Amino acid sequence: MTIERIMSSMFKADPVFKASPESIGSLIEAIHNGAIALPDFQRSFVWDPKRTVELLKSIISRYPAGTLLTWEQSSNVKFGSRPFEGAPVAEQDTERLVLDGQQRLTALYQALTGTGDYHFFMRVWPFIDRASGSLLSLEDVDLDIALMAYDLTGRMRFDPLNEDWQIANGVFPISTYDRLRPWFKKLARSVETDSVAADHLEEVLNQFRDTYLQPLESYSFPVVDLPAKTSLVAVCNIFETLNKSGKVLGPFELLTAKFYPTGVHLRDLWDTACQQYPLIVDFGVDPYNVLQAISLRSRGSAQRFDVLNRLNASGVREHWDATVAAFADVLDMLKRECGVISAQWLPYSMVVVPMAAVYPEVAQLRPQYRAPARERLRQYYWCTVFTENFDQGANSQAGADYKLLREWVIGSSQDAPEAVSEFNVTDYDLLNARANKKALFRGFVTLLIQSGAKDFLTAQAITNLDQKGFILDGARFFPKVWLDTSSNNPDGHSSDLILNRLMIDKSLRRAIKDRPFGEYVAAQEEFDRRKYSDVLSSHLVDDGEGSGLERSDYNLFLQERLTLLVEQIEEVTGQSLIYESEG
Structure with a gap:
């Protein structure tokens, strides 16, 4: 094919969107008669009058005031919409929804029509x-x-x-x-x-x-108008590209509008769920994750394309209540039995999705069957964390895991999800893992908490402390300044290794500063040595005579702690690690 024919075919293709100027007068008229409206997921008008005044000054000065993003509506598929604040209820079908520009258009509509609490004047x-x-x-x-x-x-x-x-x-x-x-x-x-x-x-x-x-x-805004045939996935991507600094338009918001005419009011359902299950709020669950779990249950996929295009209102009706309750139950299990005391320490929010998709069936099991099912869920969770299986392609991984997880947990299948069946963690991986590997570090911290880690100041289990007053923070047993001296670190290990991390209250971290933890403790007369040793043991640290901590031997300390950590990981995962480190 010649370059001329290629160029010709490119320019004959249908445009992804069209951009054209539209005057304020025509936009105000379209808002007033309902031809332009807002999708019902958009937030309310929040501008203060000063911002409206600044916009009016820009208009009068003929300065650029940004672009607008609208989306044509077809007669076949209608999304839930509402009029602009101050505008009358529409007397005609909505032709376009405003995706970006609501605040500016509402401000201009109210200022130029004299609606709203504030009226604007000119000298x-x-x-x-x-x-x-x-x-x-x-x-x-x-x-x-x-x-x-x-x-x-x-x-x-x-x-x-x-x-x-x-x-x-x-x-x-x-x-x-x-x-x-x-x-x-x-x-x-x-x-x-x-x-x-x-x-x-x-x-x-x-x-x-x-x-x-x-x-x-007469002032005209450049308006990017998406055609009605634009897919929901494309609408998400385009909106996110054009609106980096504004309110994110996600799949949940789009599906809120899509399902609204069917009587499925997602926003109301979500508000009710948050009231019924405070854990959902405490852990900052994204409502889209709930829809992903519902999509797994009804469609077998958590991919955005499938959630947007194949999940339907009937699927939401059928599975919403059970799935929301499952999220709360799974989070409760992770908090009580896996050391995930707050959202800050949840290694992957996405790992809850397949677990919640399976849990409604677990909840219906008889008690004698429910306990082993929950044990397998916990095993799946720990294996997923330490294999770091959700670091890449989390949506695809959730779909693949769900298919196996459901039958493995509540059925008779022996085919476990990939993280369990192909568990390939090595002690070398753990020895060299740094704290910037967030999911692995959080898994390490929650494993300590689940294993009974205690607070150094009170000697109480961290799980028994008031989490609002106790701020868990990461310090180093051997600080970077100390390790930078070659005589203290002849093997050149990084100071930022997970194994060098100590989870303590933030106030204690400030007191330690840049001293090795052992030196700080030795200078504290009020420390009960027996309790101190007990607390260290709860953090998987050996402080006995000749230990790496006692001798300030960083390499020995790492090897000792690695041994204790491997034992704990093997216990919670039910798997054996691969030994590669040189010791």
């Missing part, structure tokens, strides 16, 4: 040179004193809607920008007693309208 005199009776150029206009906003719901010393007050102060409501001729006539004759001078001032006022108020109707 004419900052635009006119009273001495020469001529219109000032924009560079000479102080827009900061020319525009103002009044809250008409509050108590005021004057009524800004009173025409006599307006004439006396040369102030008019911006909402009357398109019908000011009679007002200008009254203003000119109230200021100038001579008819010729009054006529001249009236002409200058009309010039002011044509120069500075005309943009309030």
Whole structure:
């Protein structure tokens, strides 16, 4: 194929979207009659009046004020929508939904139609040179004193809607920008007693309208308009690309709009779920993860394309309640039985998805069968954490795991999920793992907590402490400054190894500073040595005579702790590690 034919075929292809300018006047009219509306997942109008004033100043100055993103609606598929705040209920079918630009368009609609709690006003005199009776150029206009906003719901010393007050102060409501001729006539004759001078001032006022108020109707925004056939996946990607700094439009928001006309109100369902299950709030569960779990149960996939395009309202109706309850049950199990005391220490939020998708069947088992099923779920969790199976392709991994996990946990299948059946963790991996491997580090911390790690100050189990007052923080047994001296670290091990990490209260970390932990403790007379040894043991540390900690031997310390850690991992995973380290 020649380059000419390739180029020709490229330019004949249907565009992904079209971009064109649209005037404020046409946009306001479309908002008013309902041709343009908001998807019901969009947040409410939140701008304060100062931001609206700044936008009006940009419009009057003809400065760029950003682009808008809209999405055409087809007659076959309708998304839940609502009118802009202050606009009447639509009398016609919505033609387009605004995905990006709600705040700007709402601000302009309310300012130019006189709706909302705040009304916006403009002084004419900052635009006119009273001495020469001529219109000032924009560079000479102080827009900061020319525009103002009044809250008409509050108590005021004057009524800004009173025409006599307006004439006396040369102030008019911006909402009357398109019908000011009679007002200008009254203003000119109230200021100038001579008819010729009054006529001249009236002409200058009309010039002011044509120069500075005309943009309030003719100013055009570049509008990116997505065609109706644009897929939900593409809408997500496009919105995220164009709206990096704004509110993220995710699959949950899109499905909220998609299912709304069917009577499935996802936002209401989610609010109810958060009220019923506080753990969901405490762990910051993303409602989209719930939909992914439902998609696993109904469609066998957690991929975004499948959730957006194949999950239907009936599937949500059927599985929502059980799946939401399952999320709470799984999180409770992880918190009570796996050391995940808070969202901060959950290695992968995605690992909860396949577990929650399976759990409704676990909950229905008889007690004698439920206990071993929960044990397998815990085994799956620990194996997943230490194999780091969700570091890449978490959605695909969740789908693959669910198919095996369900039958392995509640059925008779011996085919375990990949993390269990292909467990290939080596002691060398653990020895050299650094704390920046977040999931593995969190797994290490929660394993310590699950194994009974105690607080160094109170000698109480961390799980028994008030988590609001106790701030778990990571310190180093052997700090970097100390290890940077070659004599203290002849083998050159990094100071940031997971095995060098000590989980203590934040206040204690500040007290230790850059000293080796053993040296700090030795200087503390109030430390009970027997309790201290017991607490260290709970953190998988040997402090006996000749130990690496006691001798300040970093390499020996790492090997000793590695041995204890491997024992714990093998216990919770039910698997044997591969031994590769040189010892």
